Amino acid sequence: MMRTRIANLACLRGNTRGATLVEFGLIAAPLCLTIMAIADLGYQSYLRSVTRGVLEQASRSASVGTLTSAQIDTYISTQMATINAKNGTTSVVKKSYYNFSNVGKPEKITTDTTPLGSYNIGDCYEDANGNGSYDTALGSDSLGGADDIVYYEVTVSMPRVFPMAKMLGWNPTQSAKATTIVRNQPWANQPKPAIKCT
Template identity: 40%
Template sequence: MIGPRLLKRLRRDERGATLTEFGFVAPVLCVLLMGIFDLAHTQYTAAQINGAMQKAGRDMTLESAGSRQGTIDQAVIDQIKTVVPNNATVTLQKLSHFDFSDVGEAENFTDDDGDSVCNNGEPFEDANGNGQWDANRGASGIGGARDAVLYEATVEWPRLFPMAGLVGMSENMTLKASTVLRNQPYDQQNRNVEIGNCP
């Protein structure tokens, strides 16, 4: 049985208190530090992706871009891969539009039944010529003279620090960057819009 004198001495003994307190604080501190490093890496990666897209955008506006697309795309991928893990996936997409006002816009259709959905054989303007109604009227590729081109990169990689699961975040990080450019006026712009029917 522990006597009152021993209890009094134990109550005043503070040896090991720092270690115990650090045990409470350490997990929170580690998660906080990993979160800061993860955020800093994400911001730096976003800056690199945006820089690569701006450079590619300038290169894509030239008349010779049609024959150099593969080289320009690879330069973007190489620039991004310098700051993300080797197992990161980089997806590039180019959509050409007749004008800047078309970027991100859906193809026009006649909404006969008023349900705001292209269906039931309603006619639509097939702006990109692919035979179906699209929520983005851009045609795949860089188009022709004077076309406005949306060039977009999507990068996904596993987070560098294993703290995502502890705070309810996704284990993967996804960043998107885009630039819009207008091709040089080396020729007359051609716009042929066919009429199709919604399914």
């Protein structure tokens, strides 16, 4: 009886049937997770390129004066409708500046009183956006006029394609952002910013 058991154990030791199934079971989960992660990153790249293409087309049309601000928003939302149909949202930011050196900077102080280098009572500044007050974040929320610089930003947010985001520690919502800066065509004279003093 003991010899029979030993013979059976020796027979099992040489048996390799089913080893492939065990090995596949060990690598199946990481393999599936890797494939889903690659597909998810590929879809995010696709989102970014579509958003970039839509933004470039809209900004080119706006720079020659053929689209208004509302028409740009409508054009972008129409082009992104297929993507937004999957619970996505699109946001558009448009800011116009007098020239490239003003992008992302405060309005220029022309007459500076003590303390120097910061805006205070008694200073004069270029009211580039025409709102009558000094702004640390220059730019008006419009397409501007002839020869103005316009900054466009389109952000698309939507749920991830695969539910593995939590396993990887990723946010369950993915977003793609595209930005561009273009100069409007000089179809008219660009007005100089007014100088305001307080």
